[in-house]
Amino acid sequence: MPTSQLPRALFAMNPVHLPELFPPRLMRRLRSSADVDAALVVRDFGDPAIAGVLAEAELLLTGWGCPRIDAAVLRRAPRLRAVLHAGGSVRGWLDDAVWERGLAVSSAVQANALPVAEYALAAILFAGKDAFGLRERFRVEQVRPPAGALAGVGNLGRRVGIIGASRVGRRVLELLAPFEFEVALYDPYIDGATATALGAVPLPLDQLLATSDIVSLHAPDTPETHRMLDQRRLALMPDGAVFINTARGALVDPDALMTELISGRISAILDVTEPEPLPARSPLYDLPNVFLTPHLAGSLGNELERLGRAVVDEVERLAAGEPLLHAVHHAQLANSA
Template identity: 40%
Template sequence: MSALPVVVAVVPEALYAEFFSPDDADRLEGVAGRLGGSFVRVDRLTDAPLDEVRVVITSWGIDPFDAAVLDRMPRLELVAHTGASIKAFATAELFDRGVVVTQAGAGMARSVAEVSLAFTLALLHRVPEMHNGLRGGGWDAGVPAQHEILDAPIAVIGASRTGRAYLELIRLLGARPLLVDPTLDRAAASALGAELVTLDDAMERARIVAVHAPTLPETHHLIGGRELALMPDGAGLVNTARSWLVDEEALVVEVRAGRLSAAIDVFDEEPLRAEHPLRTLTGALLTPHRAAGTTEGRLRQGRIVADELDRFASGRPLAHAVDRAHLASMA
């Protein structure tokens, strides 16, 4: 009789192949063997026998770990999430029972930072306006001033993992980074190669404002109509973080007027409805919440999960564990 599963990956088959290289998939099976059982991948948690399960690997769309679910897994010790936010499934009951939760958000930082950089360069060089103008049958009618990133004042709102990765990229390209983060002092900002400024100062001075702040009650519409009005004519806003941070309606007003441009990967309503005004604005560059979707980033996320399971099986501290306090900053 084969051993019961002790490690269950609740990850669709195609997504599982994106996350886990053959070597990392072998590592997951090896961990299961070290824990005295087998490994199984399933589409739904209820597809596997759960009595002996000690580790669950999750992806997007998993149901919350409520009491009824947890009662079926009396030996559960670890939930390892292939993504970043655990808010959709992590319940108080999960933490109350002493289950450790870890996540692979660090693997996404570089991918999102590169998209933010691509957005930044596109807005500086007026790619959305020129692209949309050409598609509409025009040629060179009234394109606003184009700029290089060299010596450009670029505001980074939030020194998150992604914010720091983005900050490093723009600094290496010669930008003059302005950093807004109330958790840092001037020395810490300087060590990151940035000038620490207030939000208002950043909005007034920056040619591009890139949003990388956490999702907190106090950051809801951190950038609203008042803040957008502070931005100089021709400036651009980049958002690859969360729509929570920016007043989308106020941004539409500014981009529709042609005063600002915007490059956005996250929206209040997803999928973005067909008639949403952002879809028709010449100065808007849009992507469908895919900034973290690189091949390399997905494999990095899987490697982080495999590393965490190795640490767990060896009795070593986890590198990416999160607790219930982190839920407040996750969307």
Template identity: 45%
Template sequence: MSPSPRPRAALAMSQGAAEAVLEQPALDALARVTTLEPPPVLDDFSTDRARAVLAGAELLVTGWGCPPLTAEVLAHAPRLRAVAHTAGSVRAHITEACWERGIEVSSAAAANALPVAEYTVAMVLLTGKRVLESARDFRAARAEVDWRRTPRGVGNYRRSVGLLSASLIGRRVIELLRPYDLRVLLSDPYVSEEEAAALGVELVPLAELFARSDTVSVHTPLLPATHGLVGRELLASMRPGAVLINTARGAVVDQEALTDAVTAGRVRAVLDVTDPDVLPPGHPLWDCEHALLTPHLAGSQGNEWRRLAELAVDEVSRWAAGDGFAHAVRRDRLPYMA
């Protein structure tokens, strides 16, 4: 069924997500191509108002905090044909019932991938140069540093960077690393030798990735098969002083094994995610000089939320015009997405 000339649309997310991501220009743009339900946003589908709105909605613009679109919810939304998500993963709210209904789904994952990739590249370069350690030592010494004593292992000239998974973010990292004089290795069972060559990376088995890389960056989604994938054996095989960067999901890495390796000073770590996320206050990684913990900030924040909104508005405009989504989420690829 084709959408109406001005399809009825509603916002389904937490109020905080709506205020962060959807500034007035984005709301105005949505209102120009849809009949947009006025606030408040839908953050609970069980209320009388939510069910009244769902009864006429053809499109939901969703975001962080959107409740699951279960079969029971969809029973109250007989006209719903599409969901445009203003963030990355749709796993929390898109259910099997949505796919069975044939609802079209779009995600702003492509927009959210860029800041994560930028964060990763920044950390690759900073840790290769040992900037954080040097800054700490400089602050302590408050005196001239003899640069001639810099160890040969410091620097980014032909450093080996290993990427675990050619996910959407992993591929953006590959693109952003191209201008640098780095060797890029990739481990991904779903990538062929031909595709790796086209990406300009060397495809290697998982164990070889960890053994050969100066920096390993984790970009694999959390699946039953990847839970604890980066375990004690792989961490033990890393080069002395090598760096593990994780911007994916904390549970992909064996947290206990990583803690042992980092606190022993065998490897360094940059962790934007942990398991659990956040670590307990007394966890040894908080005070470990070989670990940098950031509060899940690699993804879109601040002015980067505008990029998510703009992509979602473009998707809604395309769909309302009958052109379909440019960033459609495929049901068969969902199990392999973050």
């Protein structure tokens, strides 16, 4: 199709991400379905230098670092009909005016869920083998622990409690299916039949916490989930249990979690914390029962291409007159990440 007949598109994000989101082979594919300047990446919609191209843009291809899109931006983009986000959540940077104007919105949140779920699976498997605790012991003693010390180690029949049937949570449930775990699920927005179909035993949150060897958190950060794991609920976890958080630190009371971890009663694998990053003197950096990573479970490095590919797929669908595959609807935002 001649370039003049392709929809005009405009990148809006931190330009440092562009080469990883859209490497050359993917950029070529994108430019066969959209008229886009690969050298132009908007950081400020108010910049007079981009007024002309913004006025002609039909598609905004956004990513991390995109400036907020509000009514003022939309007035300068009269031809805009879709916002396609090469990242996860669109909450916080899309104004209600986007929905009021009826723009199509898409997100690569499903693609971004995949590496998070993979991290969670790895964390669960290592937790069941007490890999991190035994590593610390091996570091100190430099000998293999005696057989008696390994009696409680292993993944056979261990109960894993999943909090949240989000996109990540559902993918974790899929990945756990081949293993001989007993899987429990808490999610207030799904019924028991759906939980069973997902391969899990539905349980109330308190019961899940009290009966799970490993708890993996996958709920969205919403007002309803803020500090959902407080002192009382963390105290329900059995001695020796492992808590995994790849969701958001705000879902957990940081002081209560710190108290439990300093006591050594439970262990944790934390990719997210509250605050983030932690202050330099936080005990979590040094506790032997804490495995801490710097918010790396989501898409990084070569995984970013998967997000760009999701956007290109949506551009091609729009060009073909087909509906978006990963459309985001305003009503979904209240209960999603």
